[in-house]
Amino acid sequence: MAFTNEEITDILLEAVGKAIKRDPATLSPDMRWVEDLNFKSVQGMKVCGLLNYKLKVTVPLSALIECATLQDAVDMLAGMVE
Amino acid sequence: MASDFYQYDDRRDPKWGLPGDVRENWNNPTIATFFADIMTPGLSQDEIDMGRAMFEGAFESMLSGMTMPPELEAAGEWAEYWAPGCVEEPDAPELRLHVRLPKGEGEGRRPCIMYYFAAGMGGKPDYFDTEIAQYSADLGAVVIAPQYRAHPEVKQPAQLNDLHAAYQWAIDHADELNIDPDCIVLSGYSIGAMMALGLAFRLKKYGITPRGLSIVAPPVDDMANGPSSRISFASENLGCEERVITWHSFFGAINVARPAVPPEIVPNHCTVDDLRGFPPVFMHIMESDPNRDEDIEFCSKLLAAGVMTGMHLWPGTNHATFYSGPMYGLKAKFYAEVENDIKTLIENDCRRPWSA
Numbered sequence: 454m455a456f457t458n459e460e461i462t463d464i465l466l467e468a469v470g471k472a473i474k475r476d477p478a479t480l481s482p483d484m485r486w487v488e489d490l491n492f493k494s495v496q497g498m499k500v501c502g503l504l505n506y507k508l509k510v511t512v513p514l515s516a517l518i519e520c521a522t523l524q525d526a527v528d529m530l531a532g533m534v535e
Numbered sequence: 536m537a538s539d540f541y542q543y544d545d546r547r548d549p550k551w552g553l554p555g556d557v558r559e560n561w562n563n564p565t566i567a568t569f570f571a572d573i574m575t576p577g578l579s580q581d582e583i584d585m586g587r588a589m590f591e592g593a594f595e596s597m598l599s600g601m602t603m604p605p606e607l608e609a610a611g612e613w614a615e616y617w618a619p620g621c622v623e624e625p626d627a628p629e630l631r632l633h634v635r636l637p638k639g640e641g642e643g644r645r646p647c648i649m650y651y652f653a654a655g656m657g658g659k660p661d662y663f664d665t666e667i668a669q670y671s672a673d674l675g676a677v678v679i680a681p682q683y684r685a686h687p688e689v690k691q692p693a694q695l696n697d698l699h700a701a702y703q704w705a706i707d708h709a710d711e712l713n714i715d716p717d718c719i720v721l722s723g724y725s726i727g728a729m730m731a732l733g734l735a736f737r738l739k740k741y742g743i744t745p746r747g748l749s750i751v752a753p754p755v756d757d758m759a760n761g762p763s764s765r766i767s768f769a770s771e772n773l774g775c776e777e778r779v780i781t782w783h784s785f786f787g788a789i790n791v792a793r794p795a796v797p798p799e800i801v802p803n804h805c806t807v808d809d810l811r812g813f814p815p816v817f818m819h820i821m822e823s824d825p826n827r828d829e830d831i832e833f834c835s836k837l838l839a840a841g842v843m844t845g846m847h848l849w850p851g852t853n854h855a856t857f858y859s860g861p862m863y864g865l866k867a868k869f870y871a872e873v874e875n876d877i878k879t880l881i882e883n884d885c886r887r888p889w890s891a
Contacts, residue, residue, distance in 0.1 A: 493771075498564040498593040499572075505592030506585070511599045514564070 456508065461530050465523060468503035472496040482524035494518055508534050543767040543775070546823045546853065553851025556863035561853070563860035564597075566590065566654050567773040573656045574687055574784035583687065587657040594662050603665050610672035611637045613664075618681070618704035622741075624696040631682040632701055633660040635671040636712070644715035646746075646881040647705055650680040651727030653858070655694060656784065657685050666870075670722075674878055677712050679705055683730075687784035691800050694785075698734045702745075720880050721748045721814075722873075724858065725773075726785070728753035728818075729802060732833075735814055736799040744888070747815040747880035749873055752854055754826045756803035757782045757792050761828025773854035775825045803833050810840035812891025817845040817876035819869070821852040841890030845876060 456464070462482055470477035473496055486492040497518050504512045510533045520526040552558035572586030614634040620627030637645065648670055652660045660667070660680030671678045683697035702719065709716040721731040728750035735745060759765075759775070767774040782791045790796050798805035816837055820830045827848075837844040849856070849869070857869045879885070 493562070494564050496568075498568060498596070499589055501596035502569070502589030502592035502594075505595055506588035511592075511595045513599045514593075514596045515600070517596075 456531075456534050458527060458531055461508070461534070462523075462527050464504065464507045465500075465527055465530065468500045468507070469496075469523065471503060472499040480523065482527060483522055485522050486518070486520065492518075504530065510534055541775075542765055544762070544765040545767050545769065546774070547768050547771060551823050551851070552853070552856075553865070556865060557851055557856055560856070560860035560863075562771060563855070564593075565772050565855035565859045566594075567768070567777050567855065568771060569593065570654075570656070570773075570777045570780055571770055574780040576780070576783050576788065578687075580688075587685070590657050594658055598662060601665075603668060607665070607668050607672055609638075611635050611668060616704070616708075618700045621696050621699035621703055623699065623737075624693070627693070627696055627700065628684075630697050630700050630704075632704065633667075633680040633682060634712075635664075635667050635678040635680075637671045637675050637677065639675075641675050641713075644709075644718070645713050646674060646676045646718040646720065647712075647714045647716075648674070648676045648678045648877060649698070649701065649705070649719060649721045649723075649731070650678050651683070651698065651721070651723030651730055652680065653723070653725035653727045655683065655686055655726045669870075670874060670877065673874060674881060676720075676877075676881065677705075677714050690784075691786040691790075695730060695733050695737060695799060698730055699737055702734065702738065702743075718746050718881060720746050720877050722750065722877060723753075724751040725753065725854070726781070729755060732802040732816075733799045736797070736802065736805070736809070739812065740799075744812065744886055745814045747817070747885060749817045749876040749880065751819045751857070751873065752821050752824055752826055753802070753818070753830060754778060754781070755801070755833045756829035757796075757801050758794075758803075758829075759792075761832070763827035764825050764829070766823055766825045766827075768853070773825070778825050803829050803836075805836065807836050807839045810836055810842055812888060813837065813840060813842045815843035815845075815880060815885040815887075817873075817880070818847070819873065820846065820848045821854055821856060822848065822850050823852065824854040826854065841887060843885045843887060847872065 466477040466480045549558045549561035552561040569590040616632040617629040667678045681701035683694045706716045723731045834846040
């Protein structure tokens, strides 16, 4: 299944919002995982799980937490779902 | 969930961990972070399905890129079988058995290890293939891992019935698989360990004593009596909050904290007399685990009943220390000890029928 970058962005923001218990509308792609979101690898598991479910790809946790910003993650995911 | 007046013993700070590798990996991601997404009372089926998909997706993510060493993969073969329901639930749906068969003829009948995976609200035993294959290769054992039914949709005793069915299937197919039906060891972690104890109680009713149990950090009581039952990780690891919702999910709110629920469902509801003639038990207990005090109490009852009992309390550890994060020295030591426990049970008949 093909996804547009906008769809991937929406799915990622929804997953991150669910993981950190925050309204996805308050998130933006330029946010940094650690500095802006205080993101922990514990929460990364939930994001990976939701991405796998929605995008039908297996996203390695290690690859996700290496991305500096949410946009970097969108770019990585776009490459994976092509 | 626990109320605001509940007195938590917050152990998120890594200072609680053994200095070194354990402390550095104190807050690694664990499956307990998904408990609330699947087990919180009142969730709709759609919400449960979503939570379970996230949980299973996370497992797939963690396992992606991890490959089994070729020599270990080559040491055995995977097989899949289906078992009918046990005598207490003959109409149960067929049970999937994930089986590892060691290669080579060996000498005589093979020992059998029942492997019960943890959590039980989703997933499959295949996630633990490396551990299963290692036991099989090192001990020349047939390992049977039943994919018991998931809660919260299906509650106890359905899961116990599934384990009973798998045990009966192993005995019925002993010739086909070259298994010694008198050398079946029950093993498991967390809820898997709890159900191993439950199955030993169930089988006792039928006059069957398994060779022994090798279990890790089982929850065994729902009464929350000991100080360890207040340990919390604020839902980032297994703490008291996760235990509470697990009880509700696993055997239903109406059955929680009711002493009349039998020990085959809640093991520490037993008396010392109930444990006479129980199979030998090797149990590993973690210091910052809400299950700690009840595990110690259960082992004390086993000892009072004259059952051969091994108890190893690991200082500076939590429920998930040995089941999350990278491999390091102490984890390798832990896995070696667990395997050695199983080896001891296989090579020696430690049952004490005269104590019954």
